[in-house]
Amino acid sequence: MNLTLRIWRQRSPQDKGRMVTYQVSDVSPDMSFLEMLDVLNERLILEGEEPVAFDHDCREGICGMCSMVINGRPHGPQKLTTTCQLHMRHFKDGDTIDIEPWRARAFPVIKDLVVNRSAFDKIIQAGGYISAPTGSAPDAHSTPVPKPDADAAFEAAECIACGACVAACPNGSGMLFTAAKITHLGLLPQGQPERETRVLDMVAAHDDAGFGGCTNIGECTASCPKGIPLTTIGRLNGDFIKAARKRS
Amino acid sequence: MHWTNQSPIRTVGQMATATAPRVKAPMLRTTVGLKVFMAVTGILLVLFLIAHMLGNLKIFVGPTAFNHYAHWLRAIGTPLLPNTWYLWIQRTVLTVAVIGHIWSAAVLARRARAARPVRYAHRQPVQGSYAGRTMRWGGVIILLFVIYHILDLTTGNLNPVGDKQHPYANVVADFAPHRWYVTIWYVLAILAIGFHLRHGIFSALRTLGQQSQQWQRRSRAFALGFAIVLCAGYLSVPFAVLTGLVR
Ligand code: HEM
Ligand code: FES
Numbered sequence: 001m002n003l004t005l006r007i008w009r010q011r012s013p014q015d016k017g018r019m020v021t022y023q024v025s026d027v028s029p030d031m032s033f034l035e036m037l038d039v040l041n042e043r044l045i046l047e048g049e050e051p052v053a054f055d056h057d058c059r060e061g062i063c064g065m066c067s068m069v070i071n072g073r074p075h076g077p078q079k080l081t082t083t084c085q086l087h088m089r090h091f092k093d094g095d096t097i098d099i100e101p102w103r104a105r106a107f108p109v110i111k112d113l114v115v116n117r118s119a120f121d122k123i124i125q126a127g128g129y130i131s132a133p134t135g136s137a138p139d140a141h142s143t144p145v146p147k148p149d150a151d152a153a154f155e156a157a158e159c160i161a162c163g164a165c166v167a168a169c170p171n172g173s174g175m176l177f178t179a180a181k182i183t184h185l186g187l188l189p190q191g192q193p194e195r196e197t198r199v200l201d202m203v204a205a206h207d208d209a210g211f212g213g214c215t216n217i218g219e220c221t222a223s224c225p226k227g228i229p230l231t232t233i234g235r236l237n238g239d240f241i242k243a244a245r246k247r248s
Numbered sequence: 249m250h251w252t253n254q255s256p257i258r259t260v261g262q263m264a265t266a267t268a269p270r271v272k273a274p275m276l277r278t279t280v281g282l283k284v285f286m287a288v289t290g291i292l293l294v295l296f297l298i299a300h301m302l303g304n305l306k307i308f309v310g311p312t313a314f315n316h317y318a319h320w321l322r323a324i325g326t327p328l329l330p331n332t333w334y335l336w337i338q339r340t341v342l343t344v345a346v347i348g349h350i351w352s353a354a355v356l357a358r359r360a361r362a363a364r365p366v367r368y369a370h371r372q373p374v375q376g377s378y379a380g381r382t383m384r385w386g387g388v389i390i391l392l393f394v395i396y397h398i399l400d401l402t403t404g405n406l407n408p409v410g411d412k413q414h415p416y417a418n419v420v421a422d423f424a425p426h427r428w429y430v431t432i433w434y435v436l437a438i439l440a441i442g443f444h445l446r447h448g449i450f451s452a453l454r455t456l457g458q459q460s461q462q463w464q465r466r467s468r469a470f471a472l473g474f475a476i477v478l479c480a481g482y483l484s485v486p487f488a489v490l491t492g493l494v495r
Contacts, residue, residue, distance in 0.1 A: 008369075019369055072372035098370035105363050170374055170381075171356075172363030173279070203278050212363035213279030213356040215383065216451040217376035231459045237280060238457025244275040 001027040001088060004096040005040065007052055010109050017109065019098070029089035033076065034059060034066060036088055053112040059084040061225065064160030067167070068113050069100040074164035074223045082162065082225040102167035105210040106174065119209035120161050120177060126205035127198035128181045132190045149187045156183035158226040165220035165228070171212035176220035178206050179232035182239060196243035203240060279359065280455075282352040287452035289349040294445065296342055301481040307494055308484075311416040318415040350391065357384055379447035386444045393437035423489035431486050442479040446471050 002025045010017030024040050031039070034056050041051035057065040066083040070076035076086045091097065101109050106119035145153075157180075165176035182199055185191035191198075214233055221230045275281040306317045325334035374381050396406065401418055404410030409421040423431050449471035458467055488494040 006369075017366075069368060069370075072368060072370040100368055100370065103364050103366050103368055105365050171360035173360070175279075200275075203280050207279050210363060211279075212360035213283060215356075215360075215380065216447075216454045217374060217380040219374050219376055222375045229461065230454075231461055231464055234454045234457055234459030234464075237284070237455050238459055240278075240280045241284060241457055244281065248275065 001029060001091065001093045001095075003027055003036075003091065003094070006096065006098045007112070008100045008109075009052070009112055010101075011050075011111065013108055013110060019100075027088050029087065031088045032059070032084055033070070033086040033088065034084050053110075053114045055114050056084055061085040062160060064162035067102050067115065067117075067162055067164070069098075069102065069167055071098050074102070074167040075162075075225050079222075080225055080227050082160075085225075102163050104163075104166045104172045104174075106172070107163060107166065115163075117161070117163050119174070119211070120163065122209055123174065123178055123202050123205045124181065127194065127201040128185070129194075130185060130190045131193060143189050145188060153184050153187035156180045156187070156228060156232055159184070159224075159228050160226060162225065164223045164225060166211065168219045168223035169212070169214075170217065170219060171215055173214045173220075174206050174209070174211035175214035175233050175236065176224065176228055176230070178202050179236035180228045182236045183232040186235065186239060195239060196246060199236060199239040199243050200247070203236075279356065282356050283455045286349055286352040286356070287455040289345040289352070290448055290452055292345045293342065293349065294449070296338075297441070297478060301478060304485050305481060307416065307419060308488065311414075314416045314419075315414055346391075346394070350387070353384065353387060377447060379443040380451075382443060383447060383451075386440045389437060389440045390444060393433070393440070396433075397437075419485065420489055420495055423486040425490060431490065434486055435483060438479055438482045441482075442475040445478065446475040449474055 002023070005022045005024060006019045007022060008017060009020045022040055024036065024043075027036050027039065034054070037052060037054060044051045055065045055067050057063040059066075061082040061084060064082075066075075068075075068083055070083065070086070075081060075083045076090070078086050078090055099113065101107075101113045102115045102117075104115075107115040107117055110116050159177060159180035161177060163174075163177070166172060166174045169176075182202065185198065186195050216230070216233065218230050221228060276285060303317060303321075307314045322332045322335055379386075400406045400422065401415065404412055404418065407418045407422060408424075408427070409418045411417055421427075423434070450468050453467045453471075454464075458464065485494070
């Protein structure tokens with residue numbers, strides 16, 4: 001396959017940045033999207049140019065590092081798939097592919113396609129923890145959890161914090177990420193002690209980071225490589241209302 | 249003695265119940281608080297829309313009944329309250345709700361804009377519903393219509409008859425065939441309300457804590473059904489005037 005790539009290049013956080021066009025030839029349909037970029041980068045290095053910076057780590061869809069908007073969709077056109085798991089066979093020979101970083105005030109660009117996602121860490125620090133003593137794993141049946149709760153908590157815990165929800169949201173909201181954590185922890189017995197402070201603190205940290213508000217439009221869920229359901233946001237809202245009423 | 253019994257240091261276990269939330273900002277100013285406010289004021293306005301639609305349908309009973317209904321509105325609450333007092337209380341509450349609703353919508357819209365300072369060069373259309381995408385501009389259209397509508401049928405300034413004692417005649421004159429542009433504007437505004445509520449009611453329920461998959465489906469269906477019934481109810485009046493059913 002021969003492709004035309006238009007990639008966001010930005011030298012530093014201060015640089016204005018621009019889309020730059022590259023041609024790549026002989027792309028195998030079996031390559032992953034990141035491997036295709038590796039091929040481009042190898043050539044750029046040989047030519048003495050600066051390679052395209054992008055985040056990646058596991059390349060197996062579990063770490064959440066890979067983060068790029070491909071043709072206007074976070075993680076590209078394939079549903080429930082991270083960029084690292086996206087294969088070139090989903091594109092056609094001769095295609096032009098636009099590649100941009102996540103766009104959000106809370107996720108400033110560091111370089112090219114790499115953004116700083118520490119705003120998510122701040123949200124986690126504000127309340128994404130439990131204070132039960134940790135140590136060796138407890139007996140599986142020492143604290144019974146109803147099966148539906150365990151399933152829903154696990155579904156929410158699948159969030160890999162990649163930030164695609166923010167990148168997709170027309171409001172630049174981080175609510176799906178925050179709600180996934182609220183749901184995951186709030187459904188389990190170990191998460192109960194901080195349930196109320198957690199939601200208030202995490203929403204405050206979310207707002208402080210400069211994310212927008214949710215309008216329940218669902219673009220986040222549609223783009224989420226793990227399919228975190230929109231219902232988690234209802235859970236966050238419910239917890240928030242309960243906690244806020246108790247406090248006032 | 250066991251370390252947890254006398255330690256002045258907060259143990260992890262105590263922290264669980266003792267941590268005060270670090271949030272000091274008023275709840276209402278958070279993005280979720282603003283949404284709750286928008287949902288509550290929106291639902292208040294929806295309740296009014298239901299009552300208003302049912303009242304409008306009285307026009308099919310005849311001029312006497314419709315005019316009598318309009319006069320009765322002024323008398324609600326008498327003799328407990330002086331004439332028109334109830335009406336003014338309701339108008340005040342609705343005005344506050346409209347202003348509050350628009351205020352929270354505006355604050356959130358500005359935050360959303362600020363949350364993405366650099367736009368995408370390549371943006372796909374939002375996959376959500378048309379209704380969901382047009383909440384803000386649709387809301388502006390609804391606001392303009394509400395202002396026009398009050399000047400038309402409440403104060404009578406923009407009505408060809410403008411006789412406060414005979415609202416039936418005002419309505420019939422309003423939708424006369426040669427004033428087709430008024431009818432079109434009315435229809436478009438009602439459709440805008442329908443779209444606004446199609447997403448708005450689902451969104452309000454979600455904002456107030458609706459969180460199961462099953463009820464998500466039901467609340468989407470309910471919002472759609474409600475919007476259709478409301479539109480049909482409101483549109484039946486100009487339709488009846490245009491076709492001569494009501495004259
Ligand atoms: C007058 C101008 C208006 C503006 C600018 C406006 C704007 C908005 C916006 C931006 C939303 C948030 C949508 C979302 O969550 O995606 C909203 C929600 C809503 N609106 Fe309006 N609106 C207006 C009038 C009305 C009226 C007249 C009604 C009542 C019939 C109404 C009922 C609702 C409801 C029930 C919601 C759902 C609340 C929620 O999102 O949680 N709106 N409106
Ligand atoms: S690189 Fe780890 S999820 Fe894509």
